[in-house]
Amino acid sequence: xxxxxxxxxxxxxxxxxxxxxxxxxxxxxxxxxxxxxxxxxxxxxxxxxxxxxxxxxxxxxxxxxxxxxxxxxxxxxxxxxxxxxxxxxxxxxxxxxxxxxxxxxxxxxxxxx
Amino acid sequence: xxxxxxxxxxxxxxxxxxxxxxxxxxxxxxxxxxxxxxxxxxxxxxxxxxxxxxxxxxxxxxxxxxxxxxxxxxxxxxxxxxxxxxxxxxxxxxxxxxxxxxxxxxxxxxx
Numbered sequence: 001x002x003x004x005x006x007x008x009x010x011x012x013x014x015x016x017x018x019x020x021x022x023x024x025x026x027x028x029x030x031x032x033x034x035x036x037x038x039x040x041x042x043x044x045x046x047x048x049x050x051x052x053x054x055x056x057x058x059x060x061x062x063x064x065x066x067x068x069x070x071x072x073x074x075x076x077x078x079x080x081x082x083x084x085x086x087x088x089x090x091x092x093x094x095x096x097x098x099x100x101x102x103x104x105x106x107x108x109x110x111x112x113x
Numbered sequence: 114x115x116x117x118x119x120x121x122x123x124x125x126x127x128x129x130x131x132x133x134x135x136x137x138x139x140x141x142x143x144x145x146x147x148x149x150x151x152x153x154x155x156x157x158x159x160x161x162x163x164x165x166x167x168x169x170x171x172x173x174x175x176x177x178x179x180x181x182x183x184x185x186x187x188x189x190x191x192x193x194x195x196x197x198x199x200x201x202x203x204x205x206x207x208x209x210x211x212x213x214x215x216x217x218x219x220x221x222x223x224x
Contacts, residue, residue: 031210033212035214040216040217042202042204042215043157043202044214045211045213045214048212050210055210056209056210058211091157100145100164101162102212104158107156
């Protein structure tokens with residue numbers, strides 16, 4: 001079956017612009033996670049959804065970052081007024097409720113120039 | 114807060130050598146523990162897991178034992194292959210379903 005998909009695969013934007021990154025989880029997976037991975041680092045937790053609600057958004061670095069999942073499936077990570085320090089690979093993962101294994105998407109590489 | 118520490122890489126081994134990658138954690142409660150692997154050009158995938166103390170996770174010849182007394186989850190393999198070259202991430206999942214990853218350890222296996 002289809003895995004987790006993320007679009008776009010690459011995004012180059014200018015400092016100060018707004019970007020949206022999309023994640024399509026595996027069908028039926030109620031849990032969805034967003035991570036940020038900088039070069040040479042492990043994935044850094046950003047936010048976790050269970051259904052439509054954000055169960056834990058403690059990893060969002062500041063109020064420029066926001067994520068939604070209005071129908072409990074597709075999620076969008078939104079970054080306002082992008083900064084060069086936001087450049088990273090943004091990963092999405094999904095899992096069944098209560099399951100340990102997460103399935104990761106290929107990531108979106110964001111470059112802020 | 115909750116955290117995961119891994120041995121620094123890169124690690125370079127000859128084929129058929131023994132592998133150990135150390136992982137220790139700090140967490141409240143009783144987390145589940147994981148090793149994820151990222152092969153070159155591929156996405157993260159689960160390698161093995163253990164959900165309670167003294168559990169041993171195993172897959173593809175890799176093993177790790179959940180040691181509560183030492184808060185460790187070291188990854189081992191008796192005989193590595195060139196195809197094991199990848200970046201390995203130790204991770205924990207808290208009782209609130211938050212997942213924390215370590216910084217990763219890069220492994221290169223040479224013929």
